[in-house]
Amino acid sequence: MSGDTTPAIACRNLWQVFGTGAEKALTDALARSGQNADEAAGALRRSGFIPAVQDASFEVREGELFVIMGLSGSGKSTLVRCLSQLLPGTAGEIRIEGENIIGADKKRLIELRRQKLGMVFQHFGLFPHMTVADNVAYPLRVQGVGRAERLAKAREVIELVGLGGREATYPRQLSGGQRQRVGIARSLVADCSVWFLDEPFSALDPLIRRQLQDEFLQIQAKLKTTIVFITHDITEALKLADRIAIMRDGKIVQIGTPTDIVLRPVDDYVREFSRDVAKGRHAKVASVMQGGAEDAGPDDPGLTTGMTLDAALARCMQLYEPVPVRDPSGAVVGTVHPSDLAAALQAEET
Numbered sequence: 001m002s003g004d005t006t007p008a009i010a011c012r013n014l015w016q017v018f019g020t021g022a023e024k025a026l027t028d029a030l031a032r033s034g035q036n037a038d039e040a041a042g043a044l045r046r047s048g049f050i051p052a053v054q055d056a057s058f059e060v061r062e063g064e065l066f067v068i069m070g071l072s073g074s075g076k077s078t079l080v081r082c083l084s085q086l087l088p089g090t091a092g093e094i095r096i097e098g099e100n101i102i103g104a105d106k107k108r109l110i111e112l113r114r115q116k117l118g119m120v121f122q123h124f125g126l127f128p129h130m131t132v133a134d135n136v137a138y139p140l141r142v143q144g145v146g147r148a149e150r151l152a153k154a155r156e157v158i159e160l161v162g163l164g165g166r167e168a169t170y171p172r173q174l175s176g177g178q179r180q181r182v183g184i185a186r187s188l189v190a191d192c193s194v195w196f197l198d199e200p201f202s203a204l205d206p207l208i209r210r211q212l213q214d215e216f217l218q219i220q221a222k223l224k225t226t227i228v229f230i231t232h233d234i235t236e237a238l239k240l241a242d243r244i245a246i247m248r249d250g251k252i253v254q255i256g257t258p259t260d261i262v263l264r265p266v267d268d269y270v271r272e273f274s275r276d277v278a279k280g281r282h283a284k285v286a287s288v289m290q291g292g293a294e295d296a297g298p299d300d301p302g303l304t305t306g307m308t309l310d311a312a313l314a315r316c317m318q319l320y321e322p323v324p325v326r327d328p329s330g331a332v333v334g335t336v337h338p339s340d341l342a343a344a345l346q347a348e349e350t
């Protein structure tokens with residue numbers, strides 16, 4: 001997280017308020033409340049407006065997989081529709097790779113959508129009369145790429161999503177899961193730098209869903225695209241996310257790593273999400289590690305920062321002394337006391 005690199009997305013004090021005259025109503029409400037967002041949102045609600053996104057500020061780093069989670073109606077889709085400028089936003093600023101896209105003219109927005117901002121929604125809207133290859137190649141056709149080149153590129157990404165050999169198939173001949181893959185391939189082909197996915201796997205049965213999540217992570221590891229991913233499924237969020245933003249009633253109530261969300265929820269709403277999650281399977285050793293380097297003794301259990309608490313605890317069962325923790329390169333970066341591992345897990349049981 002270096003300080004001087006431009007974030008892929010920077011969102012500042014973004015509001016999306018629904019209702020006639022929302023812009024003026026928001027300005028007035030903020031002025032009356034002394035710029036207090038909670039008070040202003042409350043006043044807007046009482047006057048019949050819907051503050052679907054309330055004063056959202058966050059940054060997404062290049063190559064980061066940023067998940068937005070929250071109950072139905074909490075504002076996830078609205079936020080993402082603002083980020084991709086399908087909705088204009090009532091106030092605030094959105095920068096994509098440094099460029100403020102609020103207020104960009106129509107022509108620029110079309111360019112941005114073609115070249116930078118990829119979108120995949122739950123219902124992918126494949127063209128029924130086009131083959132898999134033509135569906136996938138479609139964004140390139142829009143960009144004016146010649147037929148041979150676009151089909152070659154489409155073939156590459158169709159392979160990547162595991163549908164090699166099905167290029168000439170029509171969508172109706174595919175299963176739901178396969179169609180999702182075609183949709184994913186279609187967004188990959190456009191080579192967008194930022195990719196928005198709104199519940200892309202939610203209509204799938206659990207087994208296919210897990211499989212697609214795994215494949216999705218593999219694709220992401222290869223391509224390192226910046227991704228904003230909406231889900232209301234905590235297990236999916238914890239599995240995929242580098243960081244998670246949790247929304248409630250239009251407001252982002254917590255942004256953190258999966259470990260933060262599981263071990264350090266800011267309130268009962270967030271805690272409720274992760275109540276049934278097996279903490280030890282998601283929280284990492286780094287979250288309970290102390291600074292300082294302990295020399296590896298004879299009992300070094302070989303802990304690493306990215307190991308889950310469950311895995312670490314299993315290695316430390318018989319140990320009572322602080323043990324070293326290594327980073328992925330093998331350098332000792334801190335220590336952890338075995339009892340802290342157990343305590344971190346127990347704290348959440350109560």
Ligand SMILES: Nc1ncnc2c1ncn2[C@@H]1O[C@H](COP(=O)(O)OP(=O)(O)OP(=O)(O)O)[C@@H](O)[C@H]1O
Pocket residue numbers: 018019050052070071072073074075076077078079232
């Ligand atoms: N075009 C619109 N006009 C008025 N209200 C809207 C509009 N779009 C969304 N809303 C309202 O904004 C709030 C947030 O909706 P949004 O669809 O963003 O939630 P969500 O978290 O994505 O929900 P879900 O998980 O059910 O898709 C809801 O109260 C919704 O009714």
